Amino acid sequence: MLGEVLDAFGTLHLRSFVDCTLGAAGHSAAIIEAHRELELYVGMDVDPAVHDEARARIERLLAEDSRGSSLEAYTHVRNFKYIKSVLGGVDENLLAVGVDGILMDLGMSSMQVDDSGRGFSVLSDGPLDMRMNPQASLTAEDILNSWPESEVGKILRDYGEESNWHFLQKQIVKARASVGLHSTSxxxxxxxxxxGRSGGREGWIKTATRVFQALRIAVNDELQTLEDALYACFDCLSSGGRLVVISFHSLEDRIVKQTFLDMIEKPEGDDDKGEISSGPSLLATESEAETWSKNRVQGRQGIVLTKRPITPTKEEEKLNHRCRSAKLRVLQKI
Structure with missing residues (x-):
């Protein structure tokens, strides 16, 4: 959703920008190239290998950039929930001023999915790892083979939204009582x-995908980390600054949607039905207002510019099937 991300920041005079999820640095590179006024760039990723690849790409881009040293760029191997400490380390005055743009792309990097040794892929054999941060201690293998039966079932039910969670829970406990579960295969x-035979190959792959999702969320404590990070990012925004979040499953999107509404302090009595105007525009002119932000939710502390999330176009889905479940939401701080 590169075009949509560029649109979300397009009308801003972006002097400072933070990419909380570097990945392959595709979004970062595009933002740096599109915003010639950019003075400060900060990139973060919890995965050291992903960070190093992204850092190399950013360095190559800056080496070819005509702005020279006028753009300060920093990258850090840190979880995005630590954005305040990262920015404070870059410039102790930065938190008081705030940054103009922050991006969180919650999808896994292709480098992670395609590396069978990380254990994220249903279709590749590898260890039951699933750690975003390779230095963390908890793995999916630990959960499957040693966590209480009720906890395993709860993970499948709540994080995987798997209807057959109870039967799967019993089968996991039965398997670990004999030889255990030690690989993705x-x-x-x-x-x-x-x-069984229900749904054929597509049926069991969908179930396996939900199971893998549930374990990955549990291993990395993704949902609580996301909520904490959203509040931290909002605190780091400048007045008029924007936070853009791309999520890839319903649990993430619900957290982003509700946390956005909580952070802007939507007045009591405003429900999420019907059209809600933003009131006075924070954009330079009404003619610059993005077509996707016509219906907004106004709050005391900010504006949710995407009352309904932005989703990929059919053309983009054809080019990149992994983006088909993506939902993009934008919040602007007052």
């Missing part, structure tokens, strides 16, 4: 057997 084969 072990887990996929268990799901395939548990799914």
């Amino acid at each position: 072990d887990l996929v084969n268990l799901v395939r057997r548990a799914s």
Whole structure:
């Protein structure tokens, strides 16, 4: 959703920008190239390998950039929930002033998915790892083989939204009582057997995808980390600054939607039905107002510019099937 991200920041005079999820640095590179006025760039990623690849790309881009040293660029191997300490380390006055743009792309990097040794892919054999941060201690194998049965079931039900969670829970406990579950293939084969003939190959793959999602969320404490990070990012925004978040499943999107409404302090009595105008525009002129932000939610502390999330176009889905579930939301601080 590169075009949509550029649109979300397009009308801003972007002097400072933070990419909380570097990935392959595609978004960062595009923002740096599109905003010639940019003076400060900060990139973050919890995965050291991903960070190093992204850092190299940013360095190559800056080496070819005519702005020379006028753009200060920093990258850090840190979880985005630590954005305040990262920015404070860059410039102790930065938190008081705030930054103009912050991006969070919650999707996994292709480098992570395609590396079978990370254990994220349903279709590749590898260890049951699933750690975003390789230095963290908890793995998916730990959860499957040693966590209480009720906790395993709760993860499948709440984080995977899996309707067959109870039967899968029983099968996991049965498997770990014998040889255990030690590879992604072990887990996929268990799901395939548990799914039987229902839905064919597509059926068990969808179930396995939900199971993998549930474990990944639990291993990385993703939902609580996301909520904490959203509040931290909002605190780091300048007046008129924007926070753009791309989520990839309903649990994330619900947290982003509700947290945005909480952060802007939407007045009591305003529900989420019907059209809600933003009131006075924070944009330079009404003619610059983005077409996707016509219906907004006004609050005391900010404006949710995407009352309904932006989703990929059919053309983009054809080019990149991994983006088909993406939802982009934008918040602007007053």
